[in-house]
Amino acid sequence: MTKYQTLINILDTIIKDAPASMNKKYPRTSDVEKQNQARARAFIHLYLKVNFGILDFKEREHFITDGSYDGGIDGYYIHSETKTVYFIQSKFRTNDRNFESKQIDLTEILVMDVNRILDGENSDEDGNEYNGKIKQLQREISSIDDIARYSYQVIILANLKDVKASDLRKLTGGFAASVFDFNKCYEDLVFPVITGTFYKASDLSINIDLSNKNAGSKISYTVLTDKGECEITVLFVPTIELGRIMYKYKNSILKYNPRSYLGHEGKKVNTAIKETILENSTNEFALYNNGVTMLSDETYINERIGQKNKAQLIVKNPQIINGGQTSYTLSRIYEENLEDDVEKVFQSKEVLVKIITLLENSNHENKVDLIKNISNATNQQTPVINADKISNDDLQVKIQKWLFDHYGLLYERKRGEFADGVFNGYIPAKSVLERNLFFRMFYCSNGKVTKAREKKLFIRQNISFEELTDKDSLDNSYYGFLCFKKMSKLKHPNQRVDLNTYAKVRAMTLLFKPDEIDNYEENIERDYKILNDEWKSFLKAFQESYSNTKTRKDKKTGELKTYQSYNYSKWFDSPQFEIDLIKHYKK
Structure with missing residues (x-):
């Protein structure tokens, strides 16, 4: 699952929580345009839920102002603890490419009538009367007893590149602004929701x-x-x-x-x-x-x-x-x-x-x-268990953040931390990367196949954050993980993971890994079939080339018997494995 798809799952779950009386704004429909409009409103809900801990749908909907004659303000929140009034401008994008690249037009920030609304004006500069929600906002601000202690802040839920804070303040009419671009949305809105860590208790x-x-x-x-x-x-x-x-x-x-x-x-x-x-x-x-x-x-x-x-x-x-x-x-x-x-x-x-x-x-x-x-x-x-005791170590926290930011992987450093996301349908259970599995994929895809099979690998790995986040090594690990998921589907689900499986992950990485991450998943099933069809023949060629003759005494008869010994572990971990692999499959 991509990070954007996870976001969509969260927004659709929010929409499902809407009461039947709000079906016009949040329809359960396959109509793409109406669906996108509902998701755009749900995006503001997500911000309110995460940042202010408002769990009730109706309570959040109270602060949504998006509509005709809204003064360029899509939502607001009056935070009594921090003495801050937040004005929200949101631009939801309907596909992952636009969500991560399309910028908000500066004129859309300029149309925010924050100053006029705070001055008590009933209409915009063109004489259009503000909608009921904006008038509600004005009433609520005017009824605050200690309003002199409050400050105002603009929240922009959109991409905004290369604009200085001083210039942004000019665009918002002199108010401080905080920008939630796609990265910040994934990091500060999506990830906290799927881990159930979105609202801190003071x-x-x-x-x-x-x-x-x-x-x-x-x-x-x-x-x-x-x-x-x-x-x-x-x-x-x-x-x-x-x-x-x-x-x-x-x-x-x-x-x-x-x-x-x-x-x-x-x-x-x-x-x-x-x-x-x-x-x-x-x-x-x-x-x-x-x-x-x-x-x-x-x-x-x-x-x-x-x-x-x-x-x-x-x-x-x-x-x-x-x-x-x-x-x-x-x-x-x-x-x-x-x-x-x-x-x-x-x-x-x-x-x-x-x-x-x-x-x-x-x-x-x-x-x-x-x-x-x-x-x-x-x-x-x-x-x-011992692995639980090191789950909060700084290295584990850093690995988790890095894998989510760069690959969208949900690395489970603490058992059960994604249970809330799975329970609410934000993510499927299969998208969670178990901590031991990550290290097994890291080692086997980067040439340490035997190491990948060790027991309790999570607590026995001795590797620095710099080594773990080397781009080529992590790209291999990510591709290896995708291969492993496909291979797990193709074999019996309860079959124990053996050395041979980890060797296949390494082989897939060496033979088929594309240059671009976006292309990793496309051909894995086809490529695995190519690998698997020739795998027995490949192992047989190894036996013929590298077998060692050994003798062993029969316990019953005492007779000495000769047999062929094959050191697969040593071979899988050696540079020779790559040479033999490429030579065999090029045929």
């Missing part, structure tokens, strides 16, 4: 039930470590609160967790969690579940909030480092029951939460080290 508010807490809502004590002082707060939290939080923030609060949500792999645990919540009206969940460990920069709890048997917990920059599986499963239950009585499903069910507040968090290295130590030492319901 201050998190959690409601606590005190009705059955005899000794107050919490236990709290301070711990001194060699990395600094920490405060530990332990309390029971309503499961609906964790479900609500994870539904909104998803993997963005699992940044330091060694893995993300495990869909298929964690099926047994997920099912047990679901059954305990859905099949019980009482609170067995508090007994059965190991609980959740959360990190926080600052933690506040107030038991006197003017509501009987209620308290409020506030955590700053929260990160769940243990119990991510529990939290994510609760969010799935929450999402699936939003249309019904979601509070009834979670009623009276609580989960133990341990909050570790890093009181001395100014030293980033100490903070990260402490987080890793806590994460590795904490018991979890699903075992953390």
